[in-house]
Amino acid sequence: MELLPQELQDVLRLEIPLTGAIGVQVAGYEAGRLTLSAPLAPNVNHKDTAFAGSLTAVATLSGWGLVWMLLREADLPGQIVIQDCSVRYLRPVTRDFAATCNVPGTEAVERFVATFRRRGVARLELRAEIHEAGQLAVELTGRYVAHRVQR
Amino acid sequence: MELLPQELQDVLRLEIPLTGAIGVQVAGYEAGRLTLSAPLAPNVNHKDTAFAGSLTAVATLSGWGLVWMLLREADLPGQIVIQDCSVRYLRPVTRDFAATCNVPGTEAVERFVATFRRRGVARLELRAEIHEAGQLAVELTGRYVAHRVQR
Numbered sequence: 001m002e003l004l005p006q007e008l009q010d011v012l013r014l015e016i017p018l019t020g021a022i023g024v025q026v027a028g029y030e031a032g033r034l035t036l037s038a039p040l041a042p043n044v045n046h047k048d049t050a051f052a053g054s055l056t057a058v059a060t061l062s063g064w065g066l067v068w069m070l071l072r073e074a075d076l077p078g079q080i081v082i083q084d085c086s087v088r089y090l091r092p093v094t095r096d097f098a099a100t101c102n103v104p105g106t107e108a109v110e111r112f113v114a115t116f117r118r119r120g121v122a123r124l125e126l127r128a129e130i131h132e133a134g135q136l137a138v139e140l141t142g143r144y145v146a147h148r149v150q151r
Numbered sequence: 152m153e154l155l156p157q158e159l160q161d162v163l164r165l166e167i168p169l170t171g172a173i174g175v176q177v178a179g180y181e182a183g184r185l186t187l188s189a190p191l192a193p194n195v196n197h198k199d200t201a202f203a204g205s206l207t208a209v210a211t212l213s214g215w216g217l218v219w220m221l222l223r224e225a226d227l228p229g230q231i232v233i234q235d236c237s238v239r240y241l242r243p244v245t246r247d248f249a250a251t252c253n254v255p256g257t258e259a260v261e262r263f264v265a266t267f268r269r270r271g272v273a274r275l276e277l278r279a280e281i282h283e284a285g286q287l288a289v290e291l292t293g294r295y296v297a298h299r300v301q302r
Contacts, residue, residue, distance in 0.1 A: 015197035018205055021172035046166035052233045053211050054169055057204025081240070082203045088235045 004072060005029045008065050016061075022054055024061060032103030034066045039096045049092035055099075055130055056087050059140040062101040063126040067144045070103070070124075074113050078146040083123070085142035093130060093137050101128040112146075120148035155223060156180045159216050167212075173205055175212060183254030185217045190247045200243035206250075206281055207238050210291040213252040214277040218295045221254070221275075225264050229297040234274070236293035244281060244288050252279040263297075271299035 009026040012019045027037040036058055043054035064080055071078045103109055104126060115122035123145050130138035160177040163170045178188040187209055194205035215231055222229045254260055255277060267273035274296050281289035 011197070016195075016202050016204075018172060018194055018202055021169060021193075022204075042172075043169055044167075046162070047230060047232070051167050051169055051208075053167075053173075053204070053208025056207050056211070056236075057202075060204050060207070079198060081198070081243075084237070084239045085207075086235070086237045089233055092232075 002029070004069060007072070008068055011068070012061065012065070018057070019061065022057060024058060026065070027098055029069060032109075033100060034062055034069060035098050035100045036062045036065060037096065037098040040094070047092065049094050050097055052089055055089070055093060055097070055138045056140065058097070059087070059099040059128040059130060059138060060085065060142060062099040062128045063140070063142050063144055066101045066103065066126060067124055067146055070109060070113065071116070071146060076113070076116055077149050078116065079149050080144055080146045083143040083145050085140055088139045089137075090139065091132060091135060091137040093132050095132065097130050097132065097137075099128050099130045099138075099140075101126050116146055116148065122146055153180070155220060158223070159219055162219065163212065163216070169208070170212065173208060175209060177216070178249055180220060183260075184251060185213055185220060186249050186251045187213045187216060188247065188249040191245070198243065200245050201248055203240055206240070206244060206248070206289045207291065209248070210238070210250040210252075210279040210281060210289060211236065211293060213250040213279045214291070214293050214295055217252045217254065217277060218275055218297055221260060221264065222267070222297060225267075227264070227267055228300050229267065230300050231295055231297045234294040234296050236291055238289065238291045240289055242283060242286060242288040244283050246283065248281050248283065248288075250279050250281045250289075250291075252277050267297055267299065273297055
């Protein structure tokens with residue numbers, strides 16, 4: 001794994017211990033697209049599909065991780081929280097799963113980074129998706145806020 | 152603990168193993184109000200507050216558990232899934248926390264139970280809240296769907 005994905009993986013495990021129980025892995029980061037994966041087994045529910053809480057947690061983290069990547073690439077130390085989100089559970093997830101969050105376009109990222117540099121706080125709306133067998137299973141839209149921290 | 156809350160506690164632990172890692176406990180059920188609690192320690196994040204994914208999971212489960220209680224009280228065997236939800240994270244949660252979900256009024260419950268009896272499927276919109284020091288910290292609105300199962 002490349003340096004930045006490995007660092008994000010370490011940050012998640014160290015700073016959010018529940019990601020260990022969920023089994024979250026940074027599965028890939030390229031072309032502004034972050035993918036986190038998790039096995040079904042520890043996240044299974046009464047219907048032998050993935051527990052909604054686990055799906056939402058991994059989707060939420062894929063957005064959080066993407067903001068983390070953007071700040072890291074711009075060499076801006078910041079703390080990131082989620083402000084609100086909406087989730088639609090469209091189909092059951094019956095196997096190991098992955099949540100993918102895409103950069104919302106160059107302009108939105110440039111505005112986010114510029115606002116963060118100027119004001120020390122910036123917001124970004126992101127959309128994360130979990131697919132199964134080529135079909136959209138879970139869709140999360142979340143607003144994330146990043147705050148500057150002193151090094 | 153009374154019979155029904157104890158049974159729900161067992162169901163959660165048995166059927167959704169991640170509730171063990173989160174430390175979810177059925178803290179109380181009375182007057183149409185279900186409360187689930189969880190300790191901060193296994194759910195902590197990088198800011199020493201509760202991880203958004205854990206807060207959402209416990210809030211989601213308080214609604215799921217309330218629907219489970221309503222079906223159980225009406226002696227209707229059903230499977231419950233969440234269809235969609237919206238969550239607002241208003242304040243950080245800095246200690247052990249509890250999510251409370253209230254029955255949405257007698258009329259809505261009667262309509263839900265009658266529809267379930269007639270059609271074998273019914274929906275219920277519920278609101279769950281997590282408070283800290285008397286202030287609303289997390290608010291979740293979710294739509295749950297119950298399906299009849301054969302005994």
